[in-house]
Amino acid sequence: MIFAIGLREFKSLFLSPLAWSILAVVQLILAYLFLGRIELFQTYQSQLMAMESAPGLTEIIVPDLLGNAAIIIPLLVVPLLTMRLVAEERRNRTLSLLFSAPLSMTEIVLGKYLGILMFLLALLALISLMPLSLFAGAHLDYGLIASGFLGLALLLAGSAAVGLFMSTLTQYPAVAAISTFGVLLLLWILDWSGQGYAGGNWLAYLSLFNHYKPFLDGIFDSADAVYHALLITTFLVLSVRRLDADRLGG
Amino acid sequence: MNGAILVEVKNLSRFYGAFQAVKDVNFTIRQGEVLGFLGPNGAGKTTTMQIISGNLAPSGGSVAIAGHDLLEDPRAAKNQIGYLPEQPPLYRELTVDEYLDYCAALNRVPRANRRPARENAKERCGLHDVGPRLIGNLSKGFQQRVGIAQAIIHLPPVVILDEPTVGLDPIQIREIRTLIRELGREHGVILSTHILPEVQATCDRVQIINKGELVLNESIEGLEHHMKSASLTVAFHHPPEPGLLAKLPGVKTVRVENDGRLHIFHDTQINPTDDIVRQSVEKNWGLYEIRPGRLSLEQVFLELIAEATAPEATSKMQPGAPS
Numbered sequence: 001m002i003f004a005i006g007l008r009e010f011k012s013l014f015l016s017p018l019a020w021s022i023l024a025v026v027q028l029i030l031a032y033l034f035l036g037r038i039e040l041f042q043t044y045q046s047q048l049m050a051m052e053s054a055p056g057l058t059e060i061i062v063p064d065l066l067g068n069a070a071i072i073i074p075l076l077v078v079p080l081l082t083m084r085l086v087a088e089e090r091r092n093r094t095l096s097l098l099f100s101a102p103l104s105m106t107e108i109v110l111g112k113y114l115g116i117l118m119f120l121l122a123l124l125a126l127i128s129l130m131p132l133s134l135f136a137g138a139h140l141d142y143g144l145i146a147s148g149f150l151g152l153a154l155l156l157a158g159s160a161a162v163g164l165f166m167s168t169l170t171q172y173p174a175v176a177a178i179s180t181f182g183v184l185l186l187l188w189i190l191d192w193s194g195q196g197y198a199g200g201n202w203l204a205y206l207s208l209f210n211h212y213k214p215f216l217d218g219i220f221d222s223a224d225a226v227y228h229a230l231l232i233t234t235f236l237v238l239s240v241r242r243l244d245a246d247r248l249g250g
Numbered sequence: 251m252n253g254a255i256l257v258e259v260k261n262l263s264r265f266y267g268a269f270q271a272v273k274d275v276n277f278t279i280r281q282g283e284v285l286g287f288l289g290p291n292g293a294g295k296t297t298t299m300q301i302i303s304g305n306l307a308p309s310g311g312s313v314a315i316a317g318h319d320l321l322e323d324p325r326a327a328k329n330q331i332g333y334l335p336e337q338p339p340l341y342r343e344l345t346v347d348e349y350l351d352y353c354a355a356l357n358r359v360p361r362a363n364r365r366p367a368r369e370n371a372k373e374r375c376g377l378h379d380v381g382p383r384l385i386g387n388l389s390k391g392f393q394q395r396v397g398i399a400q401a402i403i404h405l406p407p408v409v410i411l412d413e414p415t416v417g418l419d420p421i422q423i424r425e426i427r428t429l430i431r432e433l434g435r436e437h438g439v440i441l442s443t444h445i446l447p448e449v450q451a452t453c454d455r456v457q458i459i460n461k462g463e464l465v466l467n468e469s470i471e472g473l474e475h476h477m478k479s480a481s482l483t484v485a486f487h488h489p490p491e492p493g494l495l496a497k498l499p500g501v502k503t504v505r506v507e508n509d510g511r512l513h514i515f516h517d518t519q520i521n522p523t524d525d526i527v528r529q530s531v532e533k534n535w536g537l538y539e540i541r542p543g544r545l546s547l548e549q550v551f552l553e554l555i556a557e558a559t560a561p562e563a564t565s566k567m568q569p570g571a572p573s
Contacts, residue, residue, distance in 0.1 A: 102325045
């Protein structure tokens with residue numbers, strides 16, 4: 001049942017030009033940055049070879065690529081993708097189709113979330129083609145690539161949960177998009193405020209960025225994974241509660 | 251009406267803040283019955299329907315659908331209903347077939363049965379030719395039919411239709427009404443409307459709701475009874491003096507209508523029809539029309555609503571009551 005809802009969300013995305021243009025734009029920008037990075041590597045290749053324990057090709061290209069992706073996708077793409085989820089259904093009054101079907105609120109929320117996850121995974125798969133294409137001519141550090149993409153996947157899943165919740169709050173997709181953008185940007189830059197203070201870093205601890213960066217360095221810290229899992233759960237539970245309140249309030 | 255009880259609503263009430271939209275409503279629907287839910291705008295029709303369909307939680311009371319309590323066992327209860335809200339919940343970007351397949355999946359129709367279920371629903375709603383078309387491109391009438399198809403795709407025992415004929419042309423309205431009558435043979439149907447002839451044309455039983463309270467719960471025959479009044483409309487080629495008619499036994503007053511017809515109010519016990527016909531023949535008045543006066547459903551409706559509001563008005567006059 002969850003899958004049926006998810007599949008419809010996923011398919012519906014591709015029925016409008018939105019999904020296609022998102023895929024194209026993200027791919028274009030990241031490819032540009034990716035190529036720039038390769039050029040950089042080629043310029044300094046001889047110098048790198050002379051260095052002792054110099055960073056490898058993967059280390060130079062992948063963290064940078066995923067670092068850029070982690071800004072563009074959560075801040076620009078996720079709000080656009082998630083804004084419609086509930087807000088548009090509420091506006092078009094199609095929510096009653098789901099409410100009067102024999103489904104629990106949890107199933108509805110999980111279904112919608114699954115649809116967005118499927119799209120984000122497709123996006124990730126497309127991005128991963130770029131570094132993986134280098135395997136033709138170089139030795140790659142697959143561990144680093146896997147860790148980086150796992151981190152990005154968790155980050156996107158977290159932001160999608162935030163976006164879904166924002167979409168349950170309103171009937172205007174644009175409002176949902178702006179709020180999602182605001183919350184995610186705030187989570188992203190939280191660590192800026194803590195800089196310079198010795199003990200005032202608890203805000204920085206909440207920052208998405210600080211729990212993403214270790215993945216890029218190839219470090220899988222279970223605390224970081226738990227942070228993302230908690231973020232996802234919190235916002236999904238909040239979404240279920242919010243939809244239930246729809247039925248109670250009216 | 252002796253089908254099994256499909257919906258049992260007990261002491262249902264619903265508040266929006268301090269405003270009580272539905273007050274202590276009780277009713278039942280049996281299988282093979284079309285129940286008309288009638289009321290002016292803002293009377294609480296839609297609220298009641300939203301509650302029965304599980305879209306809105308009641309503030310008090312209970313709803314049981316085919317024996318399953320809607321609050322305690324919502325999944326089993328919702329399995330038994332199909333709901334068409336005022337505005338059909340259609341995804342405009344899907345084709346009719348895609349949409350109906352999705353609805354079948356949502357309503358837990360097993361995968362193997364989805365296709366037959368979809369074809370059956372399309373057949374019944376006259377949608378066979380529009381399967382591959384986008385819902386957004388269909389006319390309002392067809393969209394409405396897709397909405398009904400969505401509500402019956404899993405063959406639920408109870409079908410709830412909220413103002414299904416709004417915005418349709420007369421031919422479409424007639425088709426939808428026929429469809430509702432057909433549905434009423436096997437399913438229990440609740441039909442909300444504020445169009446009175448629609449109730450007369452399609453329903454077996456009528457409920458009138460006003461300001462959140464049920465003011466009438468009658469079979470259509472019972473309603474007909476309400477509508478008979480003690481009056482006659484007559485027309486003559488050579489009309490006599492109204493005074494002459496007024497002297498007939500049982501006649502209370504005679505009123506001359508603008509078009510030359512006479513409106514005769516008589517005693518409920520003594521019907522002067524025979525006398526009028528006999529006199530007309532004897533005195534060559536040239537009677538060419540005589541029919542019993544009937545209140546239209548509109549008049550009954552207004553009367554009931556007036557009755558319901560009148561006691562309220564007087565109770566406000568009582569000393570001590572807040573004004």
